[in-house]
Amino acid sequence: MTAPSLLWFRQDLRLADNPALMAAAAGPLLPVFVLDDQAAGGWAPGGAARWWLHHSLAALGAALAARGAPLFLLRGRAEILIPGLAQAIGAKEVFASRLYEPWARERDRRIAEALAADGRQLRLATSAVLMEPARFAAGSGKPYAVYTPFARALAATGDPPSPLPTPTVLAGLPQPPDGLALATLDLLPRRDWAAGFAAHWQPGEAGAAARLTGFLAGPIAAYGAARNTPGVAGTSGLSPHLHWGEMSPRSLWHAVRAALPQPGVLGPQSRAWPFLSELLWREFSYHLLWHHPSLPDAPLRPRFAEFPWAPKPALLRAWQRGRTGLPIVDAGLRELWQTGWMHNRVRMIAASLLVKHLLQPWQDGAAWFWDTLVDADLAANSASWQWVAGCGSDAAPYFRIFNPVLQGEKFDPAGDYVRRYVPELARLPAKWLHRPWEAPAAVLDAAGLRLGLDYPRPIVDLAEGRARALAAFATLGTPA
Ligand SMILES: Cc1cc2nc3c(=O)[nH]c(=O)nc-3n(C[C@H](O)[C@H](O)[C@H](O)COP(=O)(O)OP(=O)(O)OC[C@H]3O[C@@H](n4cnc5c(N)ncnc54)[C@H](O)[C@@H]3O)c2cc1C
Known part of the structure; x- marks a missing residue:
């Protein structure tokens, strides 16, 4: 036998x-x-x-x-x-x-x-992953440090092999040993904090397949335009399924290629590219984690080890609880708490406020995400926080500082997203929704909003916070 x-x-x-x-x-x-x-x-x-x-x-x-x-x-x-x-x-x-x-x-x-x-x-x-990081290198033989050449080179290797079938019958042991009951793993939170998650997610392979079917039936067609609008369901929502391996990246790749058929070599002009290039960001994160095992803890750019962070528990706490007084940021942190997920655009805005305007160490933000995201993924989370903080390998320049008011007005112009997660602001007209502290008293009264009582005033003056962040950055010397 x-x-x-x-x-x-x-x-x-x-x-x-x-x-x-x-x-x-x-x-x-x-x-x-x-x-x-x-x-x-x-x-x-x-x-x-x-x-x-x-x-x-x-x-x-x-x-x-x-x-x-x-x-x-x-x-x-x-x-x-x-x-x-x-x-x-x-x-x-x-x-x-x-x-x-x-x-x-x-x-x-x-x-x-x-x-x-x-x-x-x-x-x-x-x-x-689509490609083993250990087997994929730049022409120099070194690992890739920049996303764009990485993504183009990986795409140029062609489509990944076709997915394997699902076995219908398995030969279990005739007398399998008795294991633990699932409940004894004690995985569910004691407090009912996650009670609302089930309304948003169906963990498991069937849930992943259902989520993919829904995405391919609608949002994929407009993904390139809608992926930055947090008020609409414009992205796949597949990240937790991918993290836990309930769907393989190559199954997803082939499903998207089949849904958006197009002859010729895949590249930035392809219809499938806007989505597949995001999957390649995931791939790049794994590439970075493999080649830089210190990614979760230490800045990839060594000079950032000297960055003058100014840790303040009260600021971190206000951010975690969605009480910064900056509506798009608060909406994001509350979406995270309520659903276990946050829209990518808002992750970037919220992370940027924490590490730049508030000068809190990126590791503190990453740790909060680690605990509260259903898709918490060591590669994507670490690489993304380093990217936002400006200390990653292919990072946004530190001096490019998101203004949360302008970002909110651009990506949530009617305020659908903010109204959903920050109900105390729901009755404010769109004109003031992302800057309630500038609204005339009569507008606040009409919206039933008492600033400082129902909703906080901003915990940071954006212009001052920006100047402070730039000054802190300047202490590191001239960018390499
Ligand atoms: C500060 C910060 C922290 C993040 N932490 C995580 C994390 O812990 N886990 C995680 O999976 N993603 C993380 N991301 C990346 C991104 O926000 C999520 O992957 C995305 O929001 C998931 O939603 P979706 O499945 O609808 O994405 P879609 O837009 O549908 O994208 C499809 C898939 O591509 C991958 N992907 C998309 N964008 C990125 C990206 N920028 N980096 C890496 N992979 C990406 C994800 O696997 C995603 O499911 C983080 C981003 C930021 C800015």
Whole structure:
């Protein structure tokens, strides 16, 4: 009889287009998930991501059980549990999708060693990215440092291979061991903070497929124009599904290519480019994380290590709670709290206010996002915060400082977004919505708004904050 194998699910919680699953499914298999917070250290999934993980594991468990191979759940050190389990069931091979987080790479290295010492093998498949960062380099042989050449070079390699099918039957072990019940992983928040998430999301592979179908049926056609308008559902909302691997990036790539068919080589003029180029930003983030494992903690531009941040807990707290007095920023932080997600344009505006006008360290903002985003992703979050802060490899110049009033007026002109998430401003006319502190008293009265009571005055004078940020930047010397 063929030896069984262990199929270790991590951030690939799907059956479709899962190379590790297909390899393991050649014989009998035991699918396992290990909640290993200790190995991840400070980068264990945050609160919102744990809510997602709970529901995603429930969906994956049901899909696997229906095919004959129930999911075995464990909690503890994967480094000990995985080799032990492989030995216990007599598995010669452990199959998994490759991870790119520095802590996970280190853990995989140690597990591969432990397995090899016992005559077993850890087999890692490419699954979370289109292209292995280790195998993709610029002409110089060095990793890419700038997005545009990276994206063009990757697109020039052509479409990725076609997705693999979903297995309909799996050969589970005749007597699988008893694992933990999902509830004992204790992933759901104690407070009912995430109660509203379920109205916005359906974690799991079926939810990912439904979200994609909806996106392809409508918003994709206008994506290039609508992707910056937070008041409309103009983007895919697939980021948490992609993070947890409920859909592979290449399945998404092919689905978008099929929805917007066009002969010829893919490039910036292609109809699919506006969307696929965002997927390539994700890819670029993974490229950066792989080649710069310090990305989550330290600025990629070394001189930013000397940046004179001015940490002030009260400012950070006001920002986290959506009480800055700057409507588009507050709407974004409240959208995040209520739904576990924030529109990309607003992420940029909110992050910029925190690191520039308020001079709070980007790592503090990244940590808040890590805890509250359902799509919290170490590669995308770290790379994006560094990009906004100006210390990333391909960053917006530090001196380009978003003005949240002008950004609000440009991208939320009628105020649909702000009215939805900051209801105390809902009755203000659009003219004053993004700058309520400038509204005449009669306008405020008519809108039933008492500034400083119902809604805060701005916590920073935008002109002063901008000047302070530029002065802080100037202390670093001339840009390289
Ligand atoms: C400060 C900041 C922090 C961020 N943190 C995260 C994070 O933790 N996790 C995360 O997935 N994205 C993060 N992003 C990127 C981006 O905001 C989200 O990916 C996007 O808003 C997700 O919405 P969507 O799925 O509707 O995107 P769509 O517009 O539909 O894009 C499709 C997919 O492309 C990828 N993508 C799009 N934009 C980016 C980008 N700028 N960088 C990397 N990938 C991108 C995502 O996987 C997304 O699902 C961050 C951006 C900023 C400015």
